[in-house]
Amino acid sequence: MQLHIQPTSGQVLAELADYFVAQAGQAIAARGRFVVALSGGNSPRKLYELLASPPYREKVAWPQVYFFFGDERNVPATDAESNYRMAKEALLAPLNIAAAQVFAVDTSLPPAEAAAAYTRTIQEFFGAEEARFDLVLLGLGDNSHTASLFPHTPVLHDASAGAREVFLEDKQVYRITLTAPLINQARAVAFLVYGADKAAAVRHVLRDARDVDEFPAQLISPAGEAHWFLDQAAASLLPHN
Numbered sequence: 001m002q003l004h005i006q007p008t009s010g011q012v013l014a015e016l017a018d019y020f021v022a023q024a025g026q027a028i029a030a031r032g033r034f035v036v037a038l039s040g041g042n043s044p045r046k047l048y049e050l051l052a053s054p055p056y057r058e059k060v061a062w063p064q065v066y067f068f069f070g071d072e073r074n075v076p077a078t079d080a081e082s083n084y085r086m087a088k089e090a091l092l093a094p095l096n097i098a099a100a101q102v103f104a105v106d107t108s109l110p111p112a113e114a115a116a117a118y119t120r121t122i123q124e125f126f127g128a129e130e131a132r133f134d135l136v137l138l139g140l141g142d143n144s145h146t147a148s149l150f151p152h153t154p155v156l157h158d159a160s161a162g163a164r165e166v167f168l169e170d171k172q173v174y175r176i177t178l179t180a181p182l183i184n185q186a187r188a189v190a191f192l193v194y195g196a197d198k199a200a201a202v203r204h205v206l207r208d209a210r211d212v213d214e215f216p217a218q219l220i221s222p223a224g225e226a227h228w229f230l231d232q233a234a235a236s237l238l239p240h241n
């Protein structure tokens, strides 16, 4: 696990954009494609806007990039809460990404069916190979959740590699999320976390004793590389920072 700590969020975003470009180049050179699972919420929007702008947009062979989602809210694709909508506005539309390169969760289905359908979509994409994303982008909630792996939810203990529905009792809403085993099959995982409001969660996940029901992001330990891209504010409660 590698920590990348920068003084400001702008510098973190630039370092992660450089990493994204490097990972894409390596994957496309090696396997002819780059398969990425996008994170949602607010933090990654600026990253997506950066990647869709010069100089980054010219540095990636976008027609060889395939986009999945680490999680999705149970809302229409046009809803302001949709992770797909956010990615489309900030990245996919500005880059004119073809629909055939984008695999969104079908939230027109009931949550359990949407999750089962997404599992099939992932399996069909990877065919006989193991479903290994080249890169999974992740955020971190202030309650230490990542993707939609929320504290004290059954999905945390799901040993299968796929997509599952998650019911959030406090918000009375459903989400669809990749399971930790599927995320952990990835060649690389990159957390993007900035802001002082995330400092306690960062410390819980990276330094406190393992307690995955309290700190679900502790479940993420990929077969490949694990990177944390943090600004100083989010890293401020880590020892020696």
Ligand SMILES: O=C(O)[C@H](O)[C@@H](O)[C@H](O)[C@H](O)COP(=O)(O)O
Pocket (backbone or CB within 6 Å): 039, 040, 041, 042, 043, 044, 070, 071, 072, 073, 083, 138, 139, 140, 141, 142, 145, 146, 147, 148
């Ligand atoms: O659908 C989502 O909301 C994300 O996938 C989620 O896991 C997010 O990364 C965290 O909740 C942090 O969200 P912010 O970046 O908005 O703080």
